[in-house]
Amino acid sequence: MKRFIGFVKKEIYHILRDRRSLFILFGMPIVQILLFGFAITNEINNVKIGILDKSNDEISRQLIQKIDASPYFQIDQYLYDSNEFETTFKKGKIKAILVFEAQTAKELITKGSVKIQVLTDATEPNTANTILNYIQAIIQNFQSEINLQQTIPLQIVVESKMLYNPELKSVYLFVPGVMTIILMLVSAMMTSISIAKEKEIGTMEILLVSPLNPSQVIVGKVFPYILLSIFNAIVILLLGFFVFGMPMNGNLVLLGLESVLFILSALSLGILISTISQTQQTAMMISLMGLLLPVILLSGYIFPISSMPQPLQIMSNIVPAKWYIIILKGIMLKASGIALLWKETLILVIMTLFFLALSVKNYKIRLE
Amino acid sequence: MNTDKSIWVKDLTKKFGDFTAVDAISFEVGKGEIFGFLGANGAGKTTAMKMLIGISKPTSGAAMVAGYDVFHQADLVKQNIGYMSQKFALYDDLTIKENARFFGGIYGLTNTEIKSKTQQLITDLGIQEVVNQNVGSLPLGWKQKLAFSVALLHEPKIVFLDEPTGGVDPITRRQFWEMIYKQAHNGTTIFVTTHYMDEAEYCDRVSIMVDGRIDALDTPAQLKKQFDAESMNEVFLKLARK
Numbered sequence: 001m002k003r004f005i006g007f008v009k010k011e012i013y014h015i016l017r018d019r020r021s022l023f024i025l026f027g028m029p030i031v032q033i034l035l036f037g038f039a040i041t042n043e044i045n046n047v048k049i050g051i052l053d054k055s056n057d058e059i060s061r062q063l064i065q066k067i068d069a070s071p072y073f074q075i076d077q078y079l080y081d082s083n084e085f086e087t088t089f090k091k092g093k094i095k096a097i098l099v100f101e102a103q104t105a106k107e108l109i110t111k112g113s114v115k116i117q118v119l120t121d122a123t124e125p126n127t128a129n130t131i132l133n134y135i136q137a138i139i140q141n142f143q144s145e146i147n148l149q150q151t152i153p154l155q156i157v158v159e160s161k162m163l164y165n166p167e168l169k170s171v172y173l174f175v176p177g178v179m180t181i182i183l184m185l186v187s188a189m190m191t192s193i194s195i196a197k198e199k200e201i202g203t204m205e206i207l208l209v210s211p212l213n214p215s216q217v218i219v220g221k222v223f224p225y226i227l228l229s230i231f232n233a234i235v236i237l238l239l240g241f242f243v244f245g246m247p248m249n250g251n252l253v254l255l256g257l258e259s260v261l262f263i264l265s266a267l268s269l270g271i272l273i274s275t276i277s278q279t280q281q282t283a284m285m286i287s288l289m290g291l292l293l294p295v296i297l298l299s300g301y302i303f304p305i306s307s308m309p310q311p312l313q314i315m316s317n318i319v320p321a322k323w324y325i326i327i328l329k330g331i332m333l334k335a336s337g338i339a340l341l342w343k344e345t346l347i348l349v350i351m352t353l354f355f356l357a358l359s360v361k362n363y364k365i366r367l368e
Numbered sequence: 369m370n371t372d373k374s375i376w377v378k379d380l381t382k383k384f385g386d387f388t389a390v391d392a393i394s395f396e397v398g399k400g401e402i403f404g405f406l407g408a409n410g411a412g413k414t415t416a417m418k419m420l421i422g423i424s425k426p427t428s429g430a431a432m433v434a435g436y437d438v439f440h441q442a443d444l445v446k447q448n449i450g451y452m453s454q455k456f457a458l459y460d461d462l463t464i465k466e467n468a469r470f471f472g473g474i475y476g477l478t479n480t481e482i483k484s485k486t487q488q489l490i491t492d493l494g495i496q497e498v499v500n501q502n503v504g505s506l507p508l509g510w511k512q513k514l515a516f517s518v519a520l521l522h523e524p525k526i527v528f529l530d531e532p533t534g535g536v537d538p539i540t541r542r543q544f545w546e547m548i549y550k551q552a553h554n555g556t557t558i559f560v561t562t563h564y565m566d567e568a569e570y571c572d573r574v575s576i577m578v579d580g581r582i583d584a585l586d587t588p589a590q591l592k593k594q595f596d597a598e599s600m601n602e603v604f605l606k607l608a609r610k
Contacts, residue, residue: 006473010462017461017502202455208423209451209528210474211443 003212007220014194015224021190029182029232033175033239047131048076050088050097057105063116063142063156067098072134089121096120096131113155175240176328177301179233180321183259184295186229187266188273189287191222195274196283214363222267229263250331254338258331261348262324266291268355269320275362295321323347373432374399374526374557375420380429382415389415391580392429397573399525402548402558404568407577408608413561414530416577420559421528422446434525447475450524454531456515460504464495467503468518475522482521489517509540516547526557533564545570565601574600576607583607 015021049067053060068075076094079085088094099117101107108114118135120128136158143156198204198221207217237255240246269291277283296302298312299321305313316322323344330336330344338345375397382390390412397403407413418424420433422442431438434448458467465486472482490496493513503511512532519527529548533541545567552558552572560571568574568588575585584591584607588600597603 003474003476006470010459010466010470013462013466014459201460202453202457203459205423205453205455206451206457206471207474209421209446209449210471211447211476212474213443 004216004220004223007212007216008223011194011221011224015228021193024190025186025228025232028185029178029236030239032182033178033236034243045072046074047072047095047127048093049073049131050077050079050094051075052079052082052084052097052099054102055100055104055106057103059105059108059114059146060100063100063139064098066142067135067138070134070138085119089119094121095127096135098135108154108156112153113157115157115159117159174301175236175244175246176325176332177299179236179240179259179328180262180299180301180324181292181295182232182236183229183263183324184266184291184321186232187225187263188270188291189284190228191225191267191270192273192277192283192287193280194225195221195271196277196280199274200279218271218363222271225267225270226260226263229266230260233259233263247333249333249335251335251337254341255328255331258324258327258341258345258348261345261352262320262327265320265348265352265355268352268359272355272359272362275359294319298322299325301325318351320348320351323351372399373397374401374434375403375559376432377420378430380416380419380431381427382412382419382424383427388580390419390426393577393580393582395575395582395585397526397557397559399557400552400555402552402560402570402572404571404574405559405561405577406565406568406574406604407561411577412580413577417528417530417559417561420445421449421451447522448525450519450522450527452515452519452527452529452532454534456508456511456532458503458511458515458518461502463500463502464490464506464514465499467514468521471518472521477522485521489514489521493517509536509543512536512540512544513547516544520551520556524556526559527551529558529560531561531563533562533567541567565599565604568600568604576604578607578610583610 015025051064053064064075067073077088079088079097082099085097088097097119099119101115101117104114104116116139118132120132139156139158143154147153195204195218198207204217208214212220237246237248241248270287273283273286273290277286298305298308298316298319300316301321305316305322308316327341327344327348330341334340373396375395377396378394379392380390380394381388381392393416405413405417415424419426419438420431422433422438422445426438433445436444436448438445459470462470468486468489469482472485477485490499493510495510495514498506498510503514506514516527516529516532533544536544541564548558548560548570560567562568571588573585573587574591575582576591577583584594584603586594591603592598592600595603595606597606
C-alpha cells in the first residue's frame with residue numbers, strides 16, 4: 001500500500017508539472033462545453049416560422065402573438081393549406097410551422113385539452129430540437145397563464161413532428177457528447193501517453209526490474225487518471241446543469257456507476273494502446289485516430305447514427321462511446337433505470353473485459 | 369549448486385520460436401567481482417541479462433542470482449539486485465530528492481531509511497546546491513552518477529549495469545568507474561555490459577558473447593595472452609572474425 005501511494009504521488013507530480021497535460025485535463029472540459037453549449041444556444045435568435053391557423057380564434061391569436069413577441073421567433077409567413085408545407089420548407093427560410101386545427105378555443109374549453117401541431121425542419125437536427133423546445137416552453141407558459149383564471153386546468157398538448165429526420169429524439173446532445181469525449185481523452189489518451197512516456201525514457205524497464213509486479217505498475221499509473229476522469233465528469237455535469245439547464249432526471253448514483261464503467265473501458269483501451277506504442281508520439285497518434293475520431297464521428301454525438309449508411313451503422317456498434325452516450329441520454333433525459341439500460345451496460349462491461357484481456361496478453365508477449 | 373557465488377548460470381538458454389538468442393551459456397560470478405559482459409550488438413547480451421534480472425523467463429537451463437532461482441524466485445531476485453539502464457532512466461520532471469524517494473519507496477525502504485540514504489547520496493555526490501532542481505536540468509554525467517546511486521539505494525547484493533557509460537565524456541567515464549570500484553570494494557558484485565573495450569580492461573573478469581554463446585571468459589590479462597593480442601579490442605576483433 002505504501003508503495004502504491006508513493007506511485008500515485010509520483011504520477012500526480014508528473015501531471016501537475018506538465019503544463020500541456022494540465023491544460024488538456026482541466027482546461028479542455030470547460031472550454032469544450034462552453035464552446036459547444038454557446039454555439040448551439042446562440043443559433044436560436046429570430047428564427048423564422050410559419051403559421052397555419054385554421055381556427056383563428058381567441059386562443060390561437062393570443063398564442064401566435066406571444067410567440068411573435070418572443071426574441072427567439074419571428075412569424076414570417078401565414079399559410080392557408082397543409083399542401084403548402086412541403087414547398088415552404090424546401091425554400092429553407094422557414095424552420096418550423098405551427099398548425100392550429102379548427103376550433104382550437106372551443107375544444108380547449110369543452111374538452112379541457114387541445115392539440116397544437118409543431119412541424120420542424122430537422123435537416124439541422126440540433127436547431128430543430130432547440131426550436132421545438134422553445135416553442136414548447138412558450139406554449140407551456142401560455143397554458144399556465146390562462147389556467148390562472150380557470151378552476152379546472154386546461155391543457156394544450158404540443159404534438160411535434162420532425163420532418164426529414166424523424167428518428168432524432170434527444171435534446172442536449174452536447175453535454176453527453178462532450179462528457180464522452182473528455183472522458184475518452186483523459187482516460188485513454190492521457191494514460192496511453194503517460195505509459196508510453198515511461199517506456200520512452202526507460203523508466204518502465206527500471207520499474208519492471210523492481211519488486212513491483214507489472215499489474216501494480218499499471219494500476220499505479222492508471223489510478224490517478226480514474227480520479228481525474230471522475231472529477232472531470234462532475235465538472236461537466238455541473239456546468240451542463242447550471243449553465244445550460246441540462247435536465248438531470250435519472251438516478252445520479254446509476255449515472256456515476258455507468259460513468260466509472262465507461263472510464264474503465266476507456267482506460268483499458270489506453271493500456272492496450274500503450275502496449276503497442278513505444279513512444280509518446282505514437283501513443284498520441286493512435287489515440288487521436290483510433291479513439292477520438294470514432295468517438296466524434298461514430299458515436300452519434302454529432303452525426304445521428306440512424307442517418308448513417310448501413311456499414312457505418314454497423315461499425316458504430318464497436319465504439320464504446322456510442323453505448324455510453326445512449327446510457328447518458330437515457331438516464332439524464334428519460335430517467336431510465338438499469339432495467340432499461342442493462343443491454344448497453346452489459347455491452348460496455350464485455351468490451352472493457354475484452355480490452356483488458358487483450359492488453360494483458362499483449363503486455364505478457366512483450367515481457368517474454 | 370554453488371550458492372556462495374553471486375551469480376551462477378548453467379546452460380541458460382532462450383529461444384524465440386526457431387531462433388536461439390542465448391545458447392546454453394554457463395558462468396559464475398564471485399562476490400564483489402566486477403564482471404564484464406561483452407559482445408557485439410545482437411550477440412544476445414541483452415537477452416541474457418534480462419533473464420538474470422527476472423524480466424524474461426529462460427527457455428531452459430538454470431540460474432541463481434543473489435542466491436535465488438530466476439525461474440521460481442524472480443521476485444526475490446528483483447528485491448536483491450539493482451539495475452541501471454543505458455538511458456540513466458530517472459524522472460526528468462521530479463527533483464533529485466523526489467526521484468530517490470520514489471525509487472526507494474518501490475523497494476520497500478522506510479521513510480527514515482530513505483531520508484538518511486538520500487542525505488548520504490547527496491553528500492557523496494556533492495550535489496547539495498541542486499537537490500531541489502528537476503533532474504531534467506542536470507548535465508548527463510550527473511544524471512549517470514545519480515542513476516547509479518539510486519540503483520544502489522536499497523543496498524543490492526548485485527548491480528546490473530547495461531552500457532552505463534554511453535554518451536558521456538572520457539573524464540566522466542573515468543569518474544564513473546571509480547564509483548564502480550568503490551562499490552565493488554564494499555562487497556557489491558558488479559555485472560556490467562559495455563561497448564568500450566578500454567573499459568573491459570577495468571573488469572576483474574570478462575566474458576565475450578558471439579552468436580548467443582560465450583566464446584571467451586577470463587581475466588583481461590589471460591584473454592590477451594590466450595588470443596595473442598595487445599589489447600582487449602584486438603581480442604574482441606579476433607573473436608568476432610573467427
